[in-house]
Amino acid sequence: MTVSQIPLSDSQPTAEEAIEGLPPGFGSGLTGQIAYGIAFCFSLFQIWVAAYGLLASQIVRAMHVGFVLLLGFALIANLVAKTRHTRALFWGLGVLGFSTGLYNWVFYKELLLRSNYLTTTDLVMGAIMVGLVFWLGRRLMGWPLVIISGCFLAYSAFGEHLSGILQHRGYDWEMLIEHFAYGTEGIYGSPIYVSSAYIFIFVVFAAFLERAGMLELFNDVALGLVGHWRGGAAQVCTLSSALMGTVSGSGVANVVASGQFTIPLMKKSGFRAAFAGGVEATSSMGGQIMPPIMGAVAFIMAETLNIPYGDVVRAALIPAFLYFGVCFWVVYLESGKLNLLGLPKEQLPSPLEALRKQWMLLIPLGALIYLLFANYTPIFAGSMGLALVVVLILGTAVAAQIGPRAFRFAFWIALGLASAAFLKFGVNLLALVIGGMLVLCFVIRGAREALVIVRDSLALGARNALPVAAACAIVGVVIGTLTLTGIASTFIGAVLRIGEESLFLSLILVMITCLVLGMGIPTIPNYIITSSLAGPALEQLGVPLLVSHMFVFYFGILADLTPPVALACFAAAPMAKVSGLRISIDATKLAIAGFVVPFVAVYSPALMLQPPHPGSVIAETLGFPAEVIWITLQTVLAVGLWGVAVVGYLKAVAPWWERALALGLGIFLVLPELSYDVAGLALVALFLAQHLLRNRGQAGLVAG
Numbered sequence: 001m002t003v004s005q006i007p008l009s010d011s012q013p014t015a016e017e018a019i020e021g022l023p024p025g026f027g028s029g030l031t032g033q034i035a036y037g038i039a040f041c042f043s044l045f046q047i048w049v050a051a052y053g054l055l056a057s058q059i060v061r062a063m064h065v066g067f068v069l070l071l072g073f074a075l076i077a078n079l080v081a082k083t084r085h086t087r088a089l090f091w092g093l094g095v096l097g098f099s100t101g102l103y104n105w106v107f108y109k110e111l112l113l114r115s116n117y118l119t120t121t122d123l124v125m126g127a128i129m130v131g132l133v134f135w136l137g138r139r140l141m142g143w144p145l146v147i148i149s150g151c152f153l154a155y156s157a158f159g160e161h162l163s164g165i166l167q168h169r170g171y172d173w174e175m176l177i178e179h180f181a182y183g184t185e186g187i188y189g190s191p192i193y194v195s196s197a198y199i200f201i202f203v204v205f206a207a208f209l210e211r212a213g214m215l216e217l218f219n220d221v222a223l224g225l226v227g228h229w230r231g232g233a234a235q236v237c238t239l240s241s242a243l244m245g246t247v248s249g250s251g252v253a254n255v256v257a258s259g260q261f262t263i264p265l266m267k268k269s270g271f272r273a274a275f276a277g278g279v280e281a282t283s284s285m286g287g288q289i290m291p292p293i294m295g296a297v298a299f300i301m302a303e304t305l306n307i308p309y310g311d312v313v314r315a316a317l318i319p320a321f322l323y324f325g326v327c328f329w330v331v332y333l334e335s336g337k338l339n340l341l342g343l344p345k346e347q348l349p350s351p352l353e354a355l356r357k358q359w360m361l362l363i364p365l366g367a368l369i370y371l372l373f374a375n376y377t378p379i380f381a382g383s384m385g386l387a388l389v390v391v392l393i394l395g396t397a398v399a400a401q402i403g404p405r406a407f408r409f410a411f412w413i414a415l416g417l418a419s420a421a422f423l424k425f426g427v428n429l430l431a432l433v434i435g436g437m438l439v440l441c442f443v444i445r446g447a448r449e450a451l452v453i454v455r456d457s458l459a460l461g462a463r464n465a466l467p468v469a470a471a472c473a474i475v476g477v478v479i480g481t482l483t484l485t486g487i488a489s490t491f492i493g494a495v496l497r498i499g500e501e502s503l504f505l506s507l508i509l510v511m512i513t514c515l516v517l518g519m520g521i522p523t524i525p526n527y528i529i530t531s532s533l534a535g536p537a538l539e540q541l542g543v544p545l546l547v548s549h550m551f552v553f554y555f556g557i558l559a560d561l562t563p564p565v566a567l568a569c570f571a572a573a574p575m576a577k578v579s580g581l582r583i584s585i586d587a588t589k590l591a592i593a594g595f596v597v598p599f600v601a602v603y604s605p606a607l608m609l610q611p612p613h614p615g616s617v618i619a620e621t622l623g624f625p626a627e628v629i630w631i632t633l634q635t636v637l638a639v640g641l642w643g644v645a646v647v648g649y650l651k652a653v654a655p656w657w658e659r660a661l662a663l664g665l666g667i668f669l670v671l672p673e674l675s676y677d678v679a680g681l682a683l684v685a686l687f688l689a690q691h692l693l694r695n696r697g698q699a700g701l702v703a704g
Helices: 029-052 057-079 084-106 108-113 120-141 143-161 173-181 190-212 214-226 232-245 251-269 273-289 296-305 309-338 351-373 378-399 405-420 427-443 445-485 488-501 503-518 523-540 545-558 567-576 580-590 592-603 617-622 624-647 656-670 674-694
Strands: none
Touching (some): 029 190, 057 445, 143 173, 143 445, 173 445, 190 296, 190 351, 190 445, 232 273, 232 309, 251 567, 273 545, 296 523, 296 545, 309 580, 351 378, 405 427, 445 523, 488 503, 503 592, 523 545, 545 592, 580 592, 592 656, 656 674
8 A cells, every 4th residue: 555545434433422412423314414514614614713813712712602502402403302393492592502603703893892781682692602501511411510510600690698708799690691601701711712722623633534544553553563462452452542642632532432443352362341441441541641632621721821732741741651651561460460462463463564554644643743842832733733634635535546656756745845835834825735635636536535534524523522612611601600709719728728737638639529520520621620729729839830730630531430430431331341330440440640640740740840849859969850760760660569559460469468568669659758769669679579589480370
């Protein structure tokens, strides 16, 4: 296969099922085609505003919410509604929701001039928009997030009747509607801004790469690299999910897309069904912390902290490698405990051959990574990455119709130079290149399949972005309440009072808050709520702001793995054919690094490449790089020991006292004192020596 033969098919599994409450697809018949057209237009609108920025931010946010309401209710009507009347009702609600976005666009200047003096029509349209956001949120994500946001809204309206520290001065309904429906601190606040400016583009980018064959490439590379290792099937799952996480940044989407292949393969290789599901869920959720594209939360974090996205990515590098490193390690230990071997090497694909055939798929991803780390804005980086993958798909189709090999190479060189010139000449040149390629694909009969791929990817990207955008819209009510009433200061005060006695107890309180909230709401609103409450409190306790936000981010993700409500585990359950609760128990063991690293980073910020706390002996004597290396090695050893503790195996089966000792030594290693570190290293050496000497010649024992 040559570069002009990159597969352009829909054979790869997609992640449409990740939208809760909705079956896949757009529906059948005329209404299905209309919903498909709405999704297509939604993507075109977002790409246009991202590329050219010709509309005011408030208009873009309002239209983004309007499109979300229109597409969301249209899909509910087509895929869920049972009767003609309910279908008509939901279509009507969708049109009404879209009209609220148009209303903000048409009367944008008038609404600015009427600030604090809104007309009855303004108030009615605002109230309708708020009500429809709640309705759609309930249909897509269930009751928990709606109830939480509804409680915050009720507090804004009736909190003046409470007593004590919870009482506020009171607000009338006109002020509440203006604050939540028209200001930039309510539904149109920073979460929906990030959704409209960053997240949507990256979700569409992932949809294009998926349709172009990126998932197949990742699977082939993973199989070729680690499939022959001990426990190769599970190692493949971990690596392919990590690679897929660099594109999708969505945990549940990763489970759905890659789990169809990896979970049956792991079960066939001899792993327990619950363990196979746990490996898939844990590694897939890690996609949200895997640079360079870390899911929607990373963009929201960068916007909230007003720092470059690249700073967030750099802070996540070491924790991400630790997280996936522990997944590999625990799989390796479990495989040894069960005496499982790798897959036959001769039956595995060659990673070099896979890259040779489809290396061009890495160009858009590489360009995206370069632009992000070169401190270009995520809007620009995402738009250019998306444009380049479109050029790749269209160019592949055209090149396939060019006969002589030399002409094909000349075509690719010319197309590459024209595309790369966007850094100097801007988006207009890239738009002209794409326009020319579209015309060529339309004229050349054999290349028209690429037009279908582009059209479908745009529609699928909008559909996949729907739950994220809906969550960002409804959680704006929570943010609006915090800014309006000042209730956040009450929580901050409680955390500070606990932190005066013990920072560790404050961290435990924040962790429990994240895990409990995460039982009912997705990662994005979980992060937004808890970071708004806990971030300032932890900062006042001396925790670096970025570290405090990463702390909240990690535990928001882990909430999808921990019992009793573990969304990623329940997504893996149908493929593993075992209960989601059993999967979540194994997933929690596999994700042990995710539970430990945030705490270590609070006491040793160098683990997230942040300046160390004053008084750090190693940093002051040997420099910051030595501090980073030292704390990383400590943490690697600690989580490695905890892997032994949870699996019960190292060179041979570990008895209960060795497991307890491994657990204790791991804790000893991460205590924030240099004397503990040195003593811990010596004790670890003794522990490993006694285990290896005691089990000479016993490697590969099968647990009884």
